[in-house]
Amino acid sequence: MEKQIPTLYEWAGGNVALEKLTQVFYEKVFQDDLLYPVFKNMSGDHSKHVAHFIGEVFGGPKIYSEEDAGSHYKMIGHHLGKMLDEPKRKRWITLLLESCDEQNLADDPEFRSALVGYLEWGSRIAVINSRETENPLDSAEPMPVWGWGETGGPYIPK
Template sequence: MSENAIPSLCEWAGGSSAFERLTEIFYRRVSDDPLLAPLFARMDTHHPHFVALFLAEVFGGPAHYSEQRGGHRAMLAKHVGRHLSEAQRARWMALLLECADAAGLPDDPEFRSAFVGYVEWGTRLAVLNSQLEQLPDEHAPMPRWGWGETGGPYRG
């Protein structure tokens, strides 16, 4: 990164390792959460790593999730037919934000605004797609979240 370059949200967070810490903490706590534990009872042991790859890519990090796991469409496919509830979505989001603190993610307002903005958008998209029986868009692009021109997040 050049001296005047603006870091990606992934870089600002501490790189891919920051999202690895976040998802490790989060999924340890999920197993004790009465609302979320049943959703992840048969979770692949690599699931936290895959989610970390996805988050890092969304926030401007390497495209490892797309290269290794199939991109946004593959993530959407994990939710189709699961019939997630608003209560589960809200709890997932609240727990992830608690874990962001525990993982030491930056707590400055600009980063947290972008982080929360994506998590809010992403969890609502997951609930919508979980009500479907098939994927709505075979060409779903990977979301890219950044600072935006005014300091806020953008998708592009």
């Protein structure tokens, strides 16, 4: 019998773990002088939507795209015109990884490598898109999928 490799979603602890993680993370964001101005007007359920997005990208159920009526196109749209920069990106990652540690999210090297790889990839794309005024994606663009080490290839702007 062949061993089934769990998804990153399963390894992280599923939806409950990701929702708790994003809740703790956004509590930090609201107390951070650098990031608070970017997120001060976010909806009350923003942290859950982010957890659902990450969960779906990490191989979990399609809560973000089906129940939250989200899409990759809509997620990119949330970043348009935000004018994010490298200090904000780095702080975002630092606070999220601190939150992972506090929540005892899986800390084995393989999971952390995949998680940090995704955060680096996604946050750098967020910075690029934050300088745009129009969404560079087609509305039918599929959700990204992240696994145990593969990337999506080089970023090529449309």
